[in-house]
Amino acid sequence: xxxxxxxxxxxxxxxxxxxxxxxxxxxxxxxxxxxxxxxxxxxxxxxxxxxxxxxxxxxxxxxxxxxxxxxxxxxxxxxxxxxxxxxxxxxxxxxxxxxxxxxxxxxxxxxxxxxxxxxxxxxxxxxxxxxxxxxxxxxxxxxxxxxxxxxxxxxxxxxxxxxxxxxxxxxxxxxxxxxxxxxxxxxxxxxxxxxxxxxxxxxxxxxxxxxxxxxxxxxxxxxxxxxxxxxxxxxxxxxxxxxxxxxxxxxxxxxxxxxxxxxxxxxxxxxxxxxxxxxxxxxxxxxxxxxxxxxxxxxxxxxxxxxxxxxxxxxxxx
Amino acid sequence: xxxxxxxxxxxxxxxxxxxxxxxxxxxxxxxxxxxxxxxxxxxxxxxxxxxxxxxxxxxxxxxxxxxxxxxxxxxxxxxxxxxxxxxxxxxxxxxxxxxxxxxxxxxxxxxxxxxxxxxxxxxxxxxxxxxxxxxxxxxxxxxxxxxxxxxxxxxxxxxxxxxxxxxxxxxxxxxxxxxxxxxxxxxxxxxxxxxxxxxxxxxxxxxxxxxxxxxxxxxxxxxxxxxxxxxxxxxxxxxxxxxxxxxxxxxxxxxxxxxxxxxxxxxxxxxxxxxxxxxxxxxxxxxxxxxxxxxxxxxxxxxxxxxxxxxxxxxxxxxxxxxxxxxxxxxxxxxxxxxxxxxxxxxxxxxxxxxxxxxxxxxxxxxxxxxxxxxxxxxxxxxxxxxxxxxxxxx
Numbered sequence: 228x229x230x231x232x233x234x235x236x237x238x239x240x241x242x243x244x245x246x247x248x249x250x251x252x253x254x255x256x257x258x259x260x261x262x263x264x265x266x267x268x269x270x271x272x273x274x275x276x277x278x279x280x281x282x283x284x285x286x287x288x289x290x291x292x293x294x295x296x297x298x299x300x301x302x303x304x305x306x307x308x309x310x311x312x313x314x315x316x317x318x319x320x321x322x323x324x325x326x327x328x329x330x331x332x333x334x335x336x337x338x339x340x341x342x343x344x345x346x347x348x349x350x351x352x353x354x355x356x357x358x359x360x361x362x363x364x365x366x367x368x369x370x371x372x373x374x375x376x377x378x379x380x381x382x383x384x385x386x387x388x389x390x391x392x393x394x395x396x397x398x399x400x401x402x403x404x405x406x407x408x409x410x411x412x413x414x415x416x417x418x419x420x421x422x423x424x425x426x427x428x429x430x431x432x433x434x435x436x437x438x439x440x441x442x443x444x445x446x447x448x449x450x451x452x453x454x455x456x457x458x459x460x461x462x463x464x465x466x467x468x469x470x471x472x473x474x475x476x477x478x479x480x481x482x483x484x485x486x487x488x489x490x491x492x493x494x495x496x497x498x499x500x501x502x503x504x505x506x507x508x509x510x511x512x513x514x515x516x517x518x519x520x521x522x523x524x525x526x527x528x529x530x531x532x533x534x535x536x537x538x539x540x541x542x543x544x545x
Numbered sequence: 546x547x548x549x550x551x552x553x554x555x556x557x558x559x560x561x562x563x564x565x566x567x568x569x570x571x572x573x574x575x576x577x578x579x580x581x582x583x584x585x586x587x588x589x590x591x592x593x594x595x596x597x598x599x600x601x602x603x604x605x606x607x608x609x610x611x612x613x614x615x616x617x618x619x620x621x622x623x624x625x626x627x628x629x630x631x632x633x634x635x636x637x638x639x640x641x642x643x644x645x646x647x648x649x650x651x652x653x654x655x656x657x658x659x660x661x662x663x664x665x666x667x668x669x670x671x672x673x674x675x676x677x678x679x680x681x682x683x684x685x686x687x688x689x690x691x692x693x694x695x696x697x698x699x700x701x702x703x704x705x706x707x708x709x710x711x712x713x714x715x716x717x718x719x720x721x722x723x724x725x726x727x728x729x730x731x732x733x734x735x736x737x738x739x740x741x742x743x744x745x746x747x748x749x750x751x752x753x754x755x756x757x758x759x760x761x762x763x764x765x766x767x768x769x770x771x772x773x774x775x776x777x778x779x780x781x782x783x784x785x786x787x788x789x790x791x792x793x794x795x796x797x798x799x800x801x802x803x804x805x806x807x808x809x810x811x812x813x814x815x816x817x818x819x820x821x822x823x824x825x826x827x828x829x830x831x832x833x834x835x836x837x838x839x840x841x842x843x844x845x846x847x848x849x850x851x852x853x854x855x856x857x858x859x860x861x862x863x864x865x866x867x868x869x870x871x872x873x874x875x876x877x878x879x880x881x882x883x884x885x886x887x888x889x890x891x892x893x894x895x896x897x898x899x900x901x902x903x904x905x906x907x908x909x910x911x912x913x914x915x916x917x918x919x920x921x922x923x924x925x926x927x928x929x930x931x932x933x934x935x936x937x938x939x940x
Binding site: 259260261262264265271272275276277278280282283284285286287288289290292293295296297298299300301302303304305306307308314337354355357358361362 | 567569600603604745748753
């Protein structure tokens with residue numbers, strides 16, 4: 228069989244880059260009949276350094292914050308060309324008997340994926356993303372969440388977790404690091420009344436692909452946020468990327484959830500592990516290890532997630 | 546067919562005839578009438594286009610960027626703050642070599658906030674890699690859109706073009722305008738066939754990272770292309786004349802009573818209409834005055850300007866924009882045209898007028914001609930109110 232991947236090896240990502248793993252899984256699940264619009268960020272830089280490209284699908288990068296808007300223009304052009312179903316509005320917030328069926332994409336549709344990092348999505352690109360979600364474009368938006376501006380040297384973003392050591396939230400005698408918890412992007416996306424919102428993790432590759440395929444089967448805007456460890460910024464060994472990603476899920480700090488038509492329809496159940504297991508393998512949390520008070524606060528964030536999304540496996544279940 | 550139309554309506558009519566497949570815009574005065582008209586045309590089924598109502602000008606520019614990259618002709622319009630908010634995307638569009646047409650309904654820049662006309666918005670984006678045309682009247686504004694699409698989409702050009710028309714004066718004014726038929730437009734403007742587009746049948750990567758080994762050449766290539774634009778505009782203008790009957794000569798500048806003139810004002814946009822009237826009145830009294838109207842500000846037609854002005858002793862440059870802390874933007878170009886030249890005007894004076902919608906009257910224009918009798922001045926503001934300066938600033 229000919230090996231012609233849609234995201235080719237030989238790019239310049241760091242060893243152990245979680246984003247590179249996830250980006251490959253996403254495009255392989257979406258298939259070759261897809262146009263990708265990429266925000267500025269690590270993925271764009273390491274995959275398209277002229278005169279080389281890792282992409283086997285049509286791909287465009289414009290700016291840091293406008294992938295969702297450029298993708299909206301791509302989709303509008305595809306509608307004009309008859310290669311995307313007309314935008315008859317998104318499914319209603321309250322699902323009806325029709326919305327599941329009426330939301331199906333046309334057979335000859337060209338998929339559109341807009342993607343970017345957490346900064347390009349949750350901070351500088353939030354306005355463009357909100358516009359795309361609100362207008363009902365038939366686009367999957369993928370946020371590769373490595374929880375900081377890794378490309379510019381590990382600065383804090385709106386998706387940096389509480390107490391993280393980044394270059395702009397360094398711990399010191401008067402600071403424990405980043406003072407705010409993560410911006411609740413999945414909930415923000417869901418509040419737009421779109422048909423599909425999900426989180427995924429580089430630690431669970433099949434789950435990423437299942438969610439991408441599911442998203443592609445639904446007409447309208449979709450939001451998928453994928454947790455992607457960054458060995459450079461998180462300061463763990465490159466061989467631990469998938470391990471670290473799994474621990475984030477298994478501690479309850481990164482719940483894997485799915486919203487369909489505004490309702491929470493699925494979560495990945497866990498037998499919660501203590502958050503220390505996740506924190507201790509990463510240099511970005513090293514300053515917390517002798518600080519039980521702070522670890523307690525982080526455990527409280529995990530516990531709140533576990534309760535909110537009912538993540539805990541029932542006793543006796545597997 | 547000749548119709549009595551508002552400027553915005555005329556632009557919308559001509560844009561409709563250019564058949565954009567995607568239109569995106571965000572409301573800002575005084576541009577809004579143009580896209581409101583287009584939205585109605587789409588709603589009525591008169592224009593087969595996707596009209597994307599976005600949440601900002603930044604996204605409006607991004608949407609049309611995406612559409613053109615996918616191989617579909619697109620249109621947007623804006624003004625003032627909206628144009629500045631688009632600025633980052635506009636540089637990106639030209640860098641990506643995507644032909645697009647944007648109407649800039651010229652308006653002053655905040656602060657203080659002011660919705661009236663000057664040309665600070667588009668002039669501030671002179672370095673963005675966009676072709677920039679300035680219209681004197683509504684007919685010209687309409688015609689320039691047609692020229693702009695044809696020019697930018699030419700395979701040897703592949704650059705975006707901005708048609709600048711003075712806010713209110715032209716967008717909200719009414720004139721008898723000759724709007725061509727669809728058949729005539731179709732013959733002049735073939736359907737858009739891009740060199741490259743986003744298409745799964747032929748995957749390609751657009752918008753790559755160019756390191757120091759590659760970036761410089763991308764900018765050189767655009768600079769070289771602008772030389773081609775300078776050659777192409779007269780050719781397309783000639784074809785336009787043959788097809789539609791309106792003669793913009795070389796399409797770069799308009800020389801009005803300049804041949805034997807002793808004093809000439811250089812200006813852009815609707816103020817040229819006012820200047821022409823003053824020129825006519827003064828000519829009737831035997832005074833040898835004239836106007837050089839700049840139509841193409843980018844690329845700047847240095848050779849044409851040199852040719853038009855070299856024998857004229859006294860030149861006034863009228864800017865409706867400033868480059869605060871430096872010489873005025875248009876004046877800089879005129880002075881640069883003659884730097885080191887043996888044959889040149891004896892005097893090039895620079896005047897600023899009309900900022901924030903201050904009327905440039907016959908009296909203002911006459912004052913400029915009068916001031917050309919004295920020694921050269923730079924950056925002289927016309928129609929300042931001394932009492933206001935004293936009261937507010939103690940000057």
